[in-house]
Amino acid sequence: DTEVTQTPKHLVMGMTNKKSLKCEQHMGHRAMYWYKQKAKKPPELMFVYSYEKLSINESVPSRFSPECPNSSLLNLHLHALQPEDSALYLCASSLGQGAEAFFGQGTRLTVV
Amino acid sequence: QQQVKQSPQSLIVQKGGISIINCAYENTAFDYFPWYQQFPGKGPALLIAIRPDVSEKKEGRFTISFNKSAKQFSLHIMDSQPGDSATYFCAASEDGFGNEKLTFGTGTRLTIIP
Numbered sequence: 748d749t750e751v752t753q754t755p756k757h758l759v760m761g762m763t764n765k766k767s768l769k770c771e772q773h774m775g776h777r778a779m780y781w782y783k784q785k786a787k788k789p790p791e792l793m794f795v796y797s798y799e800k801l802s803i804n805e806s807v808p809s810r811f812s813p814e815c816p817n818s819s820l821l822n823l824h825l826h827a828l829q830p831e832d833s834a835l836y837l838c839a840s841s842l843g844q845g846a847e848a849f850f851g852q853g854t855r856l857t858v859v
Numbered sequence: 860q861q862q863v864k865q866s867p868q869s870l871i872v873q874k875g876g877i878s879i880i881n882c883a884y885e886n887t888a889f890d891y892f893p894w895y896q897q898f899p900g901k902g903p904a905l906l907i908a909i910r911p912d913v914s915e916k917k918e919g920r921f922t923i924s925f926n927k928s929a930k931q932f933s934l935h936i937m938d939s940q941p942g943d944s945a946t947y948f949c950a951a952s953e954d955g956f957g958n959e960k961l962t963f964g965t966g967t968r969l970t971i972i973p
Binding site: 751753780787788789790792795803837839847848849850851852853855 | 893895900901902903904905908948960961963964965966968
């Protein structure tokens with residue numbers, strides 16, 4: 748199983764809503780990531796979890812809050828987002844230490 | 860500060876031809892260089908990757924050439940097919956516990972025409 752599963756696939760939310768994105772992998776990977784991707788741009792790293800601990804936060808606004816409940820799950824909690832936060836949010840995982848990263852299909856988020 | 864520069868931005872190649880995409884990096888601590896293929900509406904998928912201890916790696920129609928002294932690497936797609944039409948991203952990362960982040964190039968939109 749080399750799959751990273753993200754839910755939901757699409758999400759529309761208002762600026763006052765609270766929502767969560769979910770990511771799951773069962774490959775035994777110890778590093779998990781959140782990326783944000785705008786149209787025609789490369790993925791931008793947001794957060795890295797290594798062994799369930801937050802190891803990298805790329806100065807992401809506090810309206811994005813990551814959570815790693817266990818080694819297989821990664822959540823991204825969203826609150827008070829802005830329209831400019833609309834993007835494809837990608838989850839990825841890797842064995843760690845620069846090993847190959849597997850990406851999920853992404854959640855297409857629209858903030859209205 | 861962009862640490863991985865990718866060119867060209869877009870590329871049109873005839874079916875059966877060779878597609879070549881180039882990347883250059885600045886950080887000499889990078890030691891892992893993957894290429895990702897992304898179709899519209901999908902997440903990036905790892906295509907092929909190389910480490911600096913080899914100068915070339917081939918997997919089927921895809922080849923990475925790596926020049927450590929020049930800090931450059933490139934992707935060659937032989938016998939390009941319409942199904943190869945996608946956006947390609949080069950990337951680089953440093954080895955080391957807790958520092959597994961990928962730095963992506965800006966992407967190349969490849970179109971294979973019949």
